[in-house]
Amino acid sequence: MGRLQDKVAIITGAGQGIGLAYAERFLAEGAKVVVAEINEDRATHAMEHLAGKGDAIFQATDISNPESGEACVAAAVERFGTVDILVNNAALYYDIDNFDTSYEYLQKVTAVNQHGAWLMGRAAAPVMAKHHYGRIINQSSGAAYAYSFPSFGDEFAGLGNFSYSITKWGVVGLTKFMAAQLGVWGITVNCIAPGVTMTEATKKIVPDMFIQGMTAATAMKSTLEPEDLAGACVFFASDEAKFCTGQTLVIDGGLAMPG
Numbered sequence: 001m002g003r004l005q006d007k008v009a010i011i012t013g014a015g016q017g018i019g020l021a022y023a024e025r026f027l028a029e030g031a032k033v034v035v036a037e038i039n040e041d042r043a044t045h046a047m048e049h050l051a052g053k054g055d056a057i058f059q060a061t062d063i064s065n066p067e068s069g070e071a072c073v074a075a076a077v078e079r080f081g082t083v084d085i086l087v088n089n090a091a092l093y094y095d096i097d098n099f100d101t102s103y104e105y106l107q108k109v110t111a112v113n114q115h116g117a118w119l120m121g122r123a124a125a126p127v128m129a130k131h132h133y134g135r136i137i138n139q140s141s142g143a144a145y146a147y148s149f150p151s152f153g154d155e156f157a158g159l160g161n162f163s164y165s166i167t168k169w170g171v172v173g174l175t176k177f178m179a180a181q182l183g184v185w186g187i188t189v190n191c192i193a194p195g196v197t198m199t200e201a202t203k204k205i206v207p208d209m210f211i212q213g214m215t216a217a218t219a220m221k222s223t224l225e226p227e228d229l230a231g232a233c234v235f236f237a238s239d240e241a242k243f244c245t246g247q248t249l250v251i252d253g254g255l256a257m258p259g
C-alpha cells in the first residue's frame with residue numbers, strides 16, 4: 001500500500017522537471033496521475049518516462065485558460081472517477097523572459113503563475129467538496145523571499161516588473177485564502193517553496209554565478225534535485241497532513257528562514 005493508494009492526482013506542468021518528479025513519486029505511492037501540461041513534446045517524453053510505473057494519463061492543459069482547466073478536471077473525473085489531489089506546479093519558468101519588464105508581460109506571467117493556480121483550484125474544488133476530501137499543493141519559490149537586487153550602472157534603468165518573484169509571492173497568499181475557505185469542505189491547501197533545484201529550467205534561466213552565490217548562502221551548501229522535493233509533496237497530499245493547511249514549506253537547504 002502506497003501512501004497515496006488509489007488517490008487521483010492532477011499534476012500541472014508535469015511534462016518535465018519538478019512536476020515530472022512529483023508524478024513519478026506519486027505513481028510509486030499508488031496514486032493515479034493526470035499529467036496536465038501545455039507542451040505536447042514535453043508531455044510525450046514524460047509519458048514515455050512514466051510508462052509501466054503506474055496509471056497515468058496526459059491531458060493537454062493550459063492552466064491560464066479557464067475552459068482548459070475545467071476540461072482537465074472533467075478528463076480526470078471521466079477516466080478515474082474523481083479528483084482528490086491537485087498539484088499546482090506549472091509555471092512560466094523554463095520559458096520565462098526575465099528581461100521583459102513590460103506591463104503586458106507582467107500580465108502574461110501573472111495569468112499563468114498565479115491566476116493559473118487559482119483557476120485550477122476553482123475547477124477542482126467543487127469535485128473535492130462533493131466527497132468532502134481534497135488536497136491542493138501550490139508551488140511557490142524561494143524567489144518569493146529573495147528581494148535583494150544587484151545595482152547595474154549609474155543610470156536609473158526603470159522599474160522592473162518582478163514578474164516571476166511577485167507571482168511566486170502571490171501564490172503564498174493565494175494558499176492562505178484558499179485554505180481558509182476550503183477547510184470546511186475537507187480540503188487542505190498548502191504550498192512548497194523550493195530553493196535552487198537543478199532542473200533544465202534552472203540550468204537555462206539562472207546564471208552559474210547566481211547559483212553559486214545562493215548555494216554558498218545556504219546552511220547546507222548544496223543545490224537540490226527535483227526528487228528532494230517529492231517527499232514534502234507526498235506529505236501534504238497524504239492523510240498524515242490532515243490538519244495541516246494554509247502553510248508554506250520552504251525547502252532550500254536553509255537560505256530563506258521565514259519562521
Ligand SMILES: NC(=O)c1ccc[n+]([C@@H]2O[C@H](COP(=O)([O-])OP(=O)(O)OC[C@H]3O[C@@H](n4cnc5c(N)ncnc54)[C@H](O)[C@@H]3O)[C@@H](O)[C@H]2O)c1
Pocket residue numbers: 012013014015016017018019036037038039042061062063064089090091092093094095112116139140141142143193194195196197198199200201202
Ligand atoms: N527549478 C527550480 O529551481 C525551482 C525553484 C523554485 C520553484 N520552482 C517552481 O517549480 C515549478 C517547476 O519548476 P521546473 O524547474 O520543473 O520548471 P519548468 O519550467 O521546467 O516546468 C514547468 C512546466 O510547466 C509547463 N507549463 C508552463 N506553462 C503552462 C501552462 N500555461 N499550462 C500548463 N503547463 C504549463 C511547462 O511546459 C513545463 O513543463 C515551477 O512552478 C517553478 O516556478 C522551481
